[in-house]
Amino acid sequence: MLKVPEHQVAGHQASDGKLGPLIDDSGRFYKPLQNGERGSREVAFYTKFSSNAKVPDHIRRYFPVFYGTQLLEASDGSGLHPHIILQDLVSTRVYPSVMDIKIGSRTWYPQAPEDYVQKCLKKDRECTSLSLGFRICGLQTYESEESGFWKPDKKRLQSFNLEDVRSSLWRFISSNPSSDSEPGCSYASVVYGGSKGILAQLLELKAWFEDQTSFQFNSCSVLMIYEKKTAEAGVSSAEVKLVDFAHVVHDQGVIDHNFLGGFCSLMKFVSEILASPVDK
Amino acid sequence: MLKVPEHQVAGHQASDGKLGPLIDDSGRFYKPLQNGERGSREVAFYTKFSSNAKVPDHIRRYFPVFYGTQLLEASDGSGLHPHIILQDLVSTRVYPSVMDIKIGSRTWYPQAPEDYVQKCLKKDRECTSLSLGFRICGLQTYESEESGFWKPDKKRLQSFNLEDVRSSLWRFISSNPSSDSEPGCSYASVVYGGSKGILAQLLELKAWFEDQTSFQFNSCSVLMIYEKKTAEAGVSSAEVKLVDFAHVVHDQGVIDHNFLGGFCSLMKFVSEILASPVDK
Numbered sequence: 001m002l003k004v005p006e007h008q009v010a011g012h013q014a015s016d017g018k019l020g021p022l023i024d025d026s027g028r029f030y031k032p033l034q035n036g037e038r039g040s041r042e043v044a045f046y047t048k049f050s051s052n053a054k055v056p057d058h059i060r061r062y063f064p065v066f067y068g069t070q071l072l073e074a075s076d077g078s079g080l081h082p083h084i085i086l087q088d089l090v091s092t093r094v095y096p097s098v099m100d101i102k103i104g105s106r107t108w109y110p111q112a113p114e115d116y117v118q119k120c121l122k123k124d125r126e127c128t129s130l131s132l133g134f135r136i137c138g139l140q141t142y143e144s145e146e147s148g149f150w151k152p153d154k155k156r157l158q159s160f161n162l163e164d165v166r167s168s169l170w171r172f173i174s175s176n177p178s179s180d181s182e183p184g185c186s187y188a189s190v191v192y193g194g195s196k197g198i199l200a201q202l203l204e205l206k207a208w209f210e211d212q213t214s215f216q217f218n219s220c221s222v223l224m225i226y227e228k229k230t231a232e233a234g235v236s237s238a239e240v241k242l243v244d245f246a247h248v249v250h251d252q253g254v255i256d257h258n259f260l261g262g263f264c265s266l267m268k269f270v271s272e273i274l275a276s277p278v279d280k
Numbered sequence: 281m282l283k284v285p286e287h288q289v290a291g292h293q294a295s296d297g298k299l300g301p302l303i304d305d306s307g308r309f310y311k312p313l314q315n316g317e318r319g320s321r322e323v324a325f326y327t328k329f330s331s332n333a334k335v336p337d338h339i340r341r342y343f344p345v346f347y348g349t350q351l352l353e354a355s356d357g358s359g360l361h362p363h364i365i366l367q368d369l370v371s372t373r374v375y376p377s378v379m380d381i382k383i384g385s386r387t388w389y390p391q392a393p394e395d396y397v398q399k400c401l402k403k404d405r406e407c408t409s410l411s412l413g414f415r416i417c418g419l420q421t422y423e424s425e426e427s428g429f430w431k432p433d434k435k436r437l438q439s440f441n442l443e444d445v446r447s448s449l450w451r452f453i454s455s456n457p458s459s460d461s462e463p464g465c466s467y468a469s470v471v472y473g474g475s476k477g478i479l480a481q482l483l484e485l486k487a488w489f490e491d492q493t494s495f496q497f498n499s500c501s502v503l504m505i506y507e508k509k510t511a512e513a514g515v516s517s518a519e520v521k522l523v524d525f526a527h528v529v530h531d532q533g534v535i536d537h538n539f540l541g542g543f544c545s546l547m548k549f550v551s552e553i554l555a556s557p558v559d560k
Contacts, residue, residue, distance in 0.1 A: 105386065105538060110410050121401075130390050133537035162533050210544055253442050255548045257413035258385060261541025264490055268535045 002030060004075065007090045009151070010100040010138025010221070011244070014075035022075055022083075027091035029064070030072055030083040038246035043069055043084060045215070045245035052214060059208045062201070062242055064089060089241050090225060095149075099172055099224045100138035100243075103262040105130050107219040109249055120219075127158055128165055132269075133262030136160055137221060141172045142228045169269055172224075175232070186273075187231040191238050193274050198224055201240040202267050209260045216256045218247040222266065282310060284355070287370045289431070290380040290418025290501070291524070294355035302355055302363075307371035309344070310352055310363040318526035323349055323364060325495070325525035332494060339488045342481070342522055344369055369521050370505060375429075379452055379504045380418035380523075383542040385410050387499040389529055400499075407438055408445055412549075413542030416440055417501060421452045422508045449549055452504070455512070466553075467511040471518050473554050478504055481520040482547050489540045496536045498527040502546065 002022040004014045012032075014020030021031045033039030046066040049055065065087035074081035090096040107129060108120035129135045140151040150171065160168070173187045192198045202222075226238040282302040284294045292312075294300030301311045313319030326346040329335060345367035354361035370376040387409060388400035409415045420431040430451065440448070453467045472478045482502075506518040 110405065125390065131532065132534050211548070213548070252411065254412050255545050257541035257545040259541075260544055261537035261539075264540055265535050265537040268491070268493070 001025065002072070005029070005088070005090075007093070007096050007098055007140065008138075009098050009140050017076055019074055019076040019078070019081070022072070023088045023091070027088045028067065029086045029088040030070070031086060032074060033069070033082045033084060034246055039082070041248060042244075042246045044250075045248040046084065046086075048250060049215070049245075054212070054214060056208070058204065062205055062240055064241060064243060089223065089239070089243075093225070093227055095142040095228060097141040097149075097172060097226050097228055098139070099136060099141075099168075101134050101222045101224070101266060102129070102137045102244075103134050103220060103222055103266065104218065104258045105133045105262055106258050107247075109216065109218040109247060111249060112247075128160055128162065129262075132162060132165060133265035134222075136165060136168060139168060139172065144176075166269060166272075169273060173226075173231075173273075175228075187226075187228070188273050188276075190231050190234055190236050191226050192270050194236055196236045196238070198226075198238045198240060199267065199270050199274065201238070202263070202270065205240065205242075206260070206263060206267065209256060209263060211255070213253055213255055214251060216249040216252055217242070217245070217259045218249060220244050220248065220259065222263070281305070282352070285309070285368070285370075287373070287376050287378055287420065288418075289378050289420050297356055299354055299356040299358070299361070302352075303368045303371070307368045308347060309366045309368040310350070311366060312354060313349070313362045313364060314526055319362070321528060322524075322526045324530075325528040326364065326366075328530060329495070329525075334492075334494060336488070338484065342485055342520055344521060344523060369503065369519070369523075373505070373507055375422040375508060377421040377452060377506050377508055378419070379416060379421075379448075381414050381502045381504070381546060382409070382417045382524075383414050383500060383502055383546065384498065384538045385413045385542055386538050387527075389496065389498040389527060391529060392527075408440055408442065409542075412442060412445060413545035414502075416445060416448060419448060419452065424456075446549060446552075449553060453506075453511070453553075455508075467506075467508070468553050468556075470511050470514055470516050471506050472550050474516055476516045476518070478506075478518045478520055479547065479550050479554065481518070482543070482550065485520065485522075486540070486543060486547065489536060489543060491535070493533055493535055494531060496529040496532055497522070497525070497539045498529060500524050500528065500539065502543070 002024055005021060005023045008021065012018065012020045014022055019032050021029055023029050049063065050066050067085035069082055069084055071080045072083045090098065105124065107124055108117045124130045127135045136157055140149045143150050173191045175187060194200065220242055221244045223241040223243055230237040282304055285301060285303045288301065292298065292300045294302055299312050301309055303309050329343065330346050347365035349362055349364055351360045352363045370378065385404065387404055388397045404410045407415045416437055420429045423430050453471045455467060474480065500522055501524045503521040503523055510517040
């Protein structure tokens with residue numbers, strides 16, 4: 001029995017009878033193939049990535065498990081549509097806090113058609129992609145039983161500037177952000193810090209990006225996921241995952257410098273929060 | 281007594297009665313201020329950089345020493361013109377091999393006027409900047425007493441593709457490149473490798489770029505300099521320097537992800553040469 005995912009923060013959504021991803025109860029995520037080359041490129045990526053012996057296991061765990069493709073009834077009622085079957089990254093979570101960050105100051109790529117280049121370039125210049133090397137595309141963070149999740153809408157996210165990005169990365173790991181009288185202590189050290197935290201995982205990925213020339217991850221996102229309930233107990237349940245591979249290009253003989261630069265910029269924001277005296 | 285520098289590989293040149301930099305016999309380099317904001321921005325950079333207490337000494341050595349500005353007779357005979365006085369980076373060299381590499385897949389910056397953005401964007405897409413994250417702007421490498429320097433002209437450099445970049449980085453450190461019968465052994469391990477080699481210096485700079493948010497080095501170049509004579513004797517005389525700061529922007533609250541990405545891409549090319557079996 002397929003259903004609409006509850007904790008999707010960005011991308012096309014299957015609610016309101018539109019075409020979007022579905023999930024099942026066994027931890028699988030069914031993503032409808034996008035039109036034209038996007039869909040086929042995403043399948044090609046997962047296929048090549050799965051069989052690429054050069055990718056070390058400690059890197060593979062940062063990517064959703066790929067189970068192939070399948071024709072399924074589309075969520076918009078349009079009939080059978082090919083879907084990519086992936087691991088549902090939040091199936092084991094209760095109240096997952098999730099941030100979707102599109103990496104790269106440039107979301108287009110040299111081989112793209114000119115109209116696509118111009119569209120992306122305009123968007124990159126209008127948001128933080130160009131200046132910061134990344135943009136927050138989606139975000140939800142669990143705040144309390146009373147208020148539930150803080151989930152800024154798409155329009156708000158598109159208007160984010162540097163300070164909004166910084167404060168969102170703070171609020172993402174704050175314990176009591178909605179109270180004015182009490183600023184709330186933060187879970188920075190348990191979520192972003194530590195040997196199993198977000199920054200440690202980003203560092204591991206960074207080392208791979210400094211070396212690998214097999215994939216150019218144009219317009220791909222980093223997901224940061226954690227569970228506030230376990231953070232409250234001092235236990236890190238933070239995970240970094242890479243998603244959205246509809247614009248990946250292969251074997252250009254060069255590292256993905258565009259991704260790496262934006263990725264390091266994101267790491268610096270996270271490091272600054274960890275180094276901040278507020279958390280000490 | 282000022283004269284035209286003998287080993288300048290890129291940028292405006294004072295030969296043929298044009299406006300360009302001059303040198304003296306005491307190791308100083310006199311660079312005419314560029315028109316408009318470029319000149320004032322370059323002076324502003326050197327002034328701020330010199331007085332910025334956050335810049336560690338081990339990083340400062342990668343920049344030319346700045347001695348202030350001075351009105352001097354311009355090389356084009358147009359009369360007095362303000363010059364930036366810098367360290368002449370090759371004054372102690374006899375036959376310096378020099379490569380000038382403009383770093384960044386994007387040479388424009390968000391604050392720039394639109395016509396400048398479009399001009400740079402077009403150029404970046406036509407050369408290797410966009411694809412590799414850097415482009416070789418100038419290069420000379422000493423080959424032998426008979427043939428002197430190999431110094432491809434500007435037009436040739438502008439047409440460089442990935443393979444040209446790779447082979448130039450090889451030829452830059454080859455001992456006998458012009459002989460067909462003998463491929464020549466390479467000085468990779470002594471010039472690019474080792475604790476004092478190019479790669480070690482790039483690594484040190486990289487760590488700083490991962491952290492510093494004071495400067496955005498738009499359209500700035502890395503110079504790689506060494507002396508083939510000392511490399512022949514197994515002695516590294518390799519130096520990395522950063523030059524050309526007419527487009528530096530200050531205090532954007534973010535690392536220079538555009539520079540860092542291209543810089544890491546260059547490092548990967550150098551690493552690959554060092555890891556190549558030819559050199560072992």
